[in-house]
Amino acid sequence: MFDDIRPYRDDEVAAVIQKLISDHGLLSSICSFKMPIIYKLMPGVCRTLLKWTLKLRSSKFHNIEEIQSEVAKYLHHLIKKSTDGFTFHGLEKIDTSKPMLFISNHRDIVLDVALINWALYKSGINTVEAAVGDNLLHQPWVADLMRINKSFIVKRSEESKRAMLNASKQLSAYIHHTVHERQQNIWIAQREGRAKDGIDKTNSALISMLFLNKGKQKLISDYLAEINIIPVSISYEFDPCDSDKAIELAEREATGSYKKKENEDLNSITRGLIGKKGQVHVEFGKVIEGDFADSKAVANAIDQEIIGNYKLYDSNLTAYAELNQEDTKQYVMDKLNKRMAELTKEQKHWLLTMYANPVRAKQQLD
Numbered sequence: 001m002f003d004d005i006r007p008y009r010d011d012e013v014a015a016v017i018q019k020l021i022s023d024h025g026l027l028s029s030i031c032s033f034k035m036p037i038i039y040k041l042m043p044g045v046c047r048t049l050l051k052w053t054l055k056l057r058s059s060k061f062h063n064i065e066e067i068q069s070e071v072a073k074y075l076h077h078l079i080k081k082s083t084d085g086f087t088f089h090g091l092e093k094i095d096t097s098k099p100m101l102f103i104s105n106h107r108d109i110v111l112d113v114a115l116i117n118w119a120l121y122k123s124g125i126n127t128v129e130a131a132v133g134d135n136l137l138h139q140p141w142v143a144d145l146m147r148i149n150k151s152f153i154v155k156r157s158e159e160s161k162r163a164m165l166n167a168s169k170q171l172s173a174y175i176h177h178t179v180h181e182r183q184q185n186i187w188i189a190q191r192e193g194r195a196k197d198g199i200d201k202t203n204s205a206l207i208s209m210l211f212l213n214k215g216k217q218k219l220i221s222d223y224l225a226e227i228n229i230i231p232v233s234i235s236y237e238f239d240p241c242d243s244d245k246a247i248e249l250a251e252r253e254a255t256g257s258y259k260k261k262e263n264e265d266l267n268s269i270t271r272g273l274i275g276k277k278g279q280v281h282v283e284f285g286k287v288i289e290g291d292f293a294d295s296k297a298v299a300n301a302i303d304q305e306i307i308g309n310y311k312l313y314d315s316n317l318t319a320y321a322e323l324n325q326e327d328t329k330q331y332v333m334d335k336l337n338k339r340m341a342e343l344t345k346e347q348k349h350w351l352l353t354m355y356a357n358p359v360r361a362k363q364q365l366d
Helices: 011-023 025-032 036-043 042-057 064-082 111-122 140-147 161-181 205-212 219-226 242-255 264-274 297-309 313-324 332-337 345-365
Strands: 085-091 101-104 129-133 149-154 188-189 229-236 278-282
Touching: 011 025, 011 064, 025 036, 025 042, 025 140, 025 219, 025 229, 036 042, 042 140, 064 111, 064 264, 085 111, 101 111, 111 188, 111 229, 111 278, 140 149, 149 161, 149 345, 205 219, 205 297, 229 297, 242 297, 242 345, 297 345, 313 332, 313 345, 332 345
Parallel strands: 085 278, 101 188, 101 229, 129 149, 129 188
Antiparallel strands: 229 278
16 A cells, blocks of 8 residues: 555665665766766776675665664764754653654755654654655655655655545555554655745645545544644754755746756755754654644644744844844854855845744744
């Protein structure tokens, strides 16, 4: 029922790893990123060397847990190198003995869920299965890489309305089955795509999708108790992809559309992972429980938690002050100006806006 979207299981690890280390596209991508000069001169030799290296390194992986432990080591190094400090809070207020459906704001393609996982891992709590859109899985090796690391696929590319509805029903059933029956934590973003403008708003259609599996007789409050939604706020002092997002937003404003460049998503993933982020904080909110009228009311309750728990940094407050022609902290403004050095006036406005919008959101909450 779920074989085409679920993560890989322990008994599939060996075969998937063999497939991955023989994949021409994956080998070429790693070579061009890690050894660009050698790859340009001797692509075949570079791929062969990499393949043997990966073969040796991957021989120790026999199940998903071993892969996750290796990912944890990499993530620890990444957080140390690319942030000025990572903090998390709120797990102590939650009954973590129950399986949870984490719904968070979405700023970074890969790092959002990775940081939630790191907080859970450090707290001795089972890591999540993560939702990933099939729009990011243009290459089969990308899908294999995600599914071998506890990701499941969200079908967004179905061509007919009927196919999309069936895909949504399958996804709804999978999430309920995984949390309620398999007792496995799940993460999904509050809406499709990153909040490039800094506005963290839960799409009520996401909640409607979750309720497709509910059944007409079951109360919303009872179903919420089964899927156990925990809103999560992820706050970055600086976004490594901020100038790219500003360029896209300015182009959309000017022309009404934006066409992605080749490998843009993969480049965003890389920049998001290794780029400097300043301080980063993850706040786990209160469980969404009780009686709600409909999907919109549930989405609104999630927004209250995510926006209310969002940590504002000086980068947010200074951008807001600059746009409102108020006094700014000059050393912070200098950092923002450095990030905007190669942008046009319109693009600069959008970059400041994306940092300022969380301040506005909190004001509207009050």
